[in-house]
Amino acid sequence: MSGGHEAENRREGIPLGRIAGVPIVLAYSWFLIAGFTVVVYGPTLQSRQPQLGAAAYLVAFAYAVLLLASVLVHELAHALTARAFGWPSQKIVLNLWGGHTQFESFTASPGKSVVVALAGPAANFVLAGAGWLVVTTVHLTGVADILVNIFLWANFLIAVFNVLPGLPLDGGRIVESAVWKATGSQEKGTIAAGWTGRAIVIGLVLFAVVVPMASGASPDLPFMMVTLLVAMFLWQGASASIRHAGFRTRLPDVVAGRLAVPAVGVPNFATVEQALQAGASAGTAVVLCAPDGKPQGVVDPSAVARVPETAWATTPVTAVGYALAPGAYVPDTAGGQELIQYLAKLSGTEYAVVDGAGRVVGLLNQRDVVAAISGRPAR
Numbered sequence: 001m002s003g004g005h006e007a008e009n010r011r012e013g014i015p016l017g018r019i020a021g022v023p024i025v026l027a028y029s030w031f032l033i034a035g036f037t038v039v040v041y042g043p044t045l046q047s048r049q050p051q052l053g054a055a056a057y058l059v060a061f062a063y064a065v066l067l068l069a070s071v072l073v074h075e076l077a078h079a080l081t082a083r084a085f086g087w088p089s090q091k092i093v094l095n096l097w098g099g100h101t102q103f104e105s106f107t108a109s110p111g112k113s114v115v116v117a118l119a120g121p122a123a124n125f126v127l128a129g130a131g132w133l134v135v136t137t138v139h140l141t142g143v144a145d146i147l148v149n150i151f152l153w154a155n156f157l158i159a160v161f162n163v164l165p166g167l168p169l170d171g172g173r174i175v176e177s178a179v180w181k182a183t184g185s186q187e188k189g190t191i192a193a194g195w196t197g198r199a200i201v202i203g204l205v206l207f208a209v210v211v212p213m214a215s216g217a218s219p220d221l222p223f224m225m226v227t228l229l230v231a232m233f234l235w236q237g238a239s240a241s242i243r244h245a246g247f248r249t250r251l252p253d254v255v256a257g258r259l260a261v262p263a264v265g266v267p268n269f270a271t272v273e274q275a276l277q278a279g280a281s282a283g284t285a286v287v288l289c290a291p292d293g294k295p296q297g298v299v300d301p302s303a304v305a306r307v308p309e310t311a312w313a314t315t316p317v318t319a320v321g322y323a324l325a326p327g328a329y330v331p332d333t334a335g336g337q338e339l340i341q342y343l344a345k346l347s348g349t350e351y352a353v354v355d356g357a358g359r360v361v362g363l364l365n366q367r368d369v370v371a372a373i374s375g376r377p378a379r
Contacts, residue, residue: 012093022079022089022101024072029096034064040222049146059143066151070127070158071099077123082106082116097233098158108186110177117173124159128152166197168237190245197238201231247373254372256339257332260353260362265289268296272320273312275299285363287352288321295329295352295360297321329354332361343369 013027038060046056071094078101079089087106093099131152134140140148163171172193180189208227213219263285266278270288279286279299288297303320325348332353334342343351343366353362 013095019072019076020080022076023091025091025093026068027093027095030068030094033096034061034068037061037064037067040226044222045146052143055143059146062143062147063150063154066147067154068094070124070151070155073123073127074120074158074162075099075101077119078116081119085112085116087112087116110181110186110189113173113180114177117170118163120170121159121162124155124162128155128159131155164200165193166195166200166234166238167193167241168197168234169200172197172238172241185249187245187249190248191242194238194242194245197234197241201235201238204234205231246375250373250375251336253335254339254369255333255335256330256351256353256364257362258335259368259372260332260364261285263287263352263360263363265293265295265352265360266299266317267291268318268321270317271313272304272307272315272317275317275320276304276312286317287324287360287363288317289360293358295324295354297323298350298352298363324348324350324352328352329360330364331356339369340373 013025013030016024016026018024038057041063042057042060045060046052046054049056052059072092075092075094079092082089082101082103085106087108088104090102090104092101131148134148135152162169165171165175167173167176167190175193175196176186176189178189179192180186183189204227209224261283264278265287266275266289268288268290270278275286286299287295288299290296297318299317299321307315307320325346328346328348328350329352330339330342332355349366351364351366352360353364355361
């Protein structure tokens with residue numbers, strides 16, 4: 001792993017090494033859920049198993065560690081299945097909400113996407129089955145019996161919950177892939193799966209919180225708190241999926257030549273009069289170019305307006321211009337992710353747009369690119 005990736009991982013959490021070549025990072029946020037598990041589950045376990053005494057809190061912490069191990073196996077199943085399809089995994093991060101596998105760039109397909117997604121729940125079903133075999137074939141007592149049963153049910157619930165058909169859950173990939181296959185658009189599939197994910201959140205809150213309270217049942221505050229936290233996480237994940245799909249849908253239309261206002265280039269030794277003649281048509285910007293033809297500035301219309309007409313022929317155009325950032329020009333055909341990555345490397349908020357011959361044809365403003373990506377009108 002490069003030094004940059006190592007530093008990034010240390011900022012994100014505690015590097016735990018590699019498994020099958022995949023870096024594992026324990027995010028600092030995991031300690032919050034571990035502490036919550038000890039605080040909430042410890043007293044409950046102590047009241048049900050009074051013989052444990054204070055050790056009930058250690059068992060509760062062991063419960064958190066077992067959940068961590070189950071999530072790790074879940075994410076490894078994703079990573080290793082993806083590797084079989086040639087999709088490299090950058091790292092696995094174990095965090096407050098469980099974990100996620102971060103992939104490097106790859107080309108997906110509906111069928112492969114489903115297989116990779118369902119590999120995680122399948123691994124948890126296997127672990128739950130292993131726990132069931134131990135419970136039914138080995139006579140366990142005390143802490144061992146408690147932890148094995150916890151391990152069994154935790155993996156079973158993780159598996160069942162993750163196959164629900166809505167993003168960001170793994171089962172959402174089934175909906176995404178079905179719509180993707182039917183329409184040929186992964187983005188439409190993602191949006192559909194995001195909305196089914198939102199529907200699942202609404203159903204979860206109704207079933208676990210609203211209905212029990214409406215029926216007059218005594219609320220289980222820890223359970224309700226966990227349910228609402230999970231619902232919030234799922235809603236945020238579903239909404240993020242919908243937004244990201246919308247971004248991908250709009251990305252092909254984000255092309256420098258389409259978003260730029262018309263512009264012409266004039267040499268930086270020209271006069272104001274020559275600049276006005278070159279950009280005489282309404283709405284045409286004037287870009288100042290160096291002797292080698294590279295854009296280096298823009299004429300400011302408000303500054304031109306302050307120059308008396310009698311002085312146009314003798315006033316250098318540089319007196320009414322402002323500088324562009326070094327190298328702030330892009331090809332008119334640059335678009336999509338290529339354009340965004342290119343602009344990210346440049347300073348400033350305005351960029352000259354040039355055609356294939358190097359002639360200035362437009363002036364692009366950063367806010368217009370942002371508006372096109374976000375789907376909102378430019379200000």
